[in-house]
Amino acid sequence: MAEKKRVTIHQVAREAGVSRQTVSRVINNRPDVAHETRKRVQEVINRLGYQPSAIARSLSQQRSYSFGVVTSGLKFIGPSRTLNGITEKAEELGYGLLLKELLTFETNDIQPLLQWLLARQVDGIIWAVPQVGENRLWMDTQLPELSVPTIFLTMEPRKDVSIVSVDNYLGGRLAVEHLVEIGRREIAHISGPLTWWEARERKRGWETVIQEKLDKKKIENRFWVEGTWGPGSGERAIRKLLDEYPEMDAVFVGNDQMALSVMQVASSLCVKIPFDLAVVGFDGIPDTAYYWPPLTTVYQDQYQLGCRAVSELVQLVEKRRRTEEEFEDKPKQILIKPELIIRESSSIK
Amino acid sequence: MAEKKRVTIHQVAREAGVSRQTVSRVINNRPDVAHETRKRVQEVINRLGYQPSAIARSLSQQRSYSFGVVTSGLKFIGPSRTLNGITEKAEELGYGLLLKELLTFETNDIQPLLQWLLARQVDGIIWAVPQVGENRLWMDTQLPELSVPTIFLTMEPRKDVSIVSVDNYLGGRLAVEHLVEIGRREIAHISGPLTWWEARERKRGWETVIQEKLDKKKIENRFWVEGTWGPGSGERAIRKLLDEYPEMDAVFVGNDQMALSVMQVASSLCVKIPFDLAVVGFDGIPDTAYYWPPLTTVYQDQYQLGCRAVSELVQLVEKRRRTEEEFEDKPKQILIKPELIIRESSSIK
């Protein structure tokens, strides 16, 4: 593993008997090089194993063909799937990624982070941290520091930035409307932590449907419980609901993990699913097909979310470059539609 | 979002009435600056909001304080957890990350990838792609291209490179020894795809124990089935085993996902777990505590795996820098021990 000295453009130029500029033209596939010259230079490049330095290029071009990605909660499957979409799309479109992870969802100290990315000449930033608690506060004051195009994921639409999110409100509606359709009238809800925007949206979908279709004017407190997303909280929540809302004949659970424990506890208490209690989850992780019973769930395509974020960002970046910052970009808000997957936890054959 | 012109070291120098060199000394906290001067320069830096360009620094120092990370299968929870460990440890130790994902596990065309990373002056590389099929073939010929320190994850130890892996063989042993201890004598196995090194190691652990402790000289084909890691394959496998190996009183399943479907199918066929059939999984994902019954499983700390990889790499990088490449690094092989988590799928209360 001896450190081989880097071959530089200079050496290639000398070896080929041309100027550095000509070599530069060859490696960038510029048209204005004589066929003969190009061939000769290319030959030297191959012989010497020359590889242009992307760093030097970034410095001189003031761009890096790479994006900064800020994520959080990589230990959960959701954020990883999004990252998966981001990496694949970025690869496809020829951009590299600088990855940073926030240790907690609720951080407003993002100054050093931004600086770190900008110091590396990223051409754009993808903010893949979900909106939780006050963690968008920094935007109000520090948006101007974002001197590069930026896309925000999984947050409440606001007009001054570009956003890509799953339509969680719609997802909530789909779940609950389905339960209404199969004849359930007493539909409970176990939400995620309400500091999360996603959790609030799903809950709002539930509320809207039971108010509109089931004529429940007032959402009583006993109709719903706030969970933590973790499987343990599903267990606690369902016990409480069974206790305080005995008429309940269905429950819309904020995510699949909680739904898993809901079904387990219900079964162990001899509550038959879906006969006594229909259950619908949210996320659509593959395992749900093998839960017992197989779980009806709202599938959100987080991979797609990542892909879209990159596509949009590339557009922003290239537009800004073309127009030489003539006009401001119109921020775009994109909502991805989730889909309902119906399985046995909500259908009696 | 107007493009603010970058403040450069030059402007700071002029404004503060010193040379660029002095500014450089200040931002790098060098000792040889007069207290007065330092204060004045620092004040200008703050006033102008100057941020040094990491790109320029990388170019002139020939290093970037960042690592290349090559991963694959981010849509699975395992690789994401490892990445999680990598990001956190890297952050802690002051390194950034360039992320690349291979679209398939079995790729040998890694030349462009390596070049891409090296062109960006990464100080080291973490190869976080598990060993599958022939996907280590490139190492035989292209190891010399790795002009920077590199750590390989999840592969068979070999003496010429540094490796961090979970001890899957030990994990297999732990699982099966436990089953022997609770009195099982006919222990089947559902492996992962045997192109995977991890799957082979787990299977080897199983084989060793049933040969040594249960005196089965010959591993009959009907004792085991090869799965795909996916939950669906668990279902197929267990049906086959129940059919061909009816004496079976326990099964060691290659991962938790397959174990989930094994238990579901077994239950639906009125095979009582753990009475008729004890089940042990592998991975230790949090959901397993809420499977029905709760699953005994071998926990592998993939987060830790990522952390270790970074720590080792940082050591390699810093050593090489100190010794000015005087002596070759002794490659190190690190095996992380998995742990058995005993739950009801293998214990009769």
Added chain:
DNA sequence: TTGAAAGCGCTAACAA
């Protein structure tokens, strides 16, 4: 303690 000069490896702009 400070500064000048040279360089890191490449590209943009202009001239030939």
Added chain:
DNA sequence: TTGTTAGCGCTTTCAA
């Protein structure tokens, strides 16, 4: 079609 010059923003080396 090719080469020259002048950067990009910082650090290293050496001299003052």
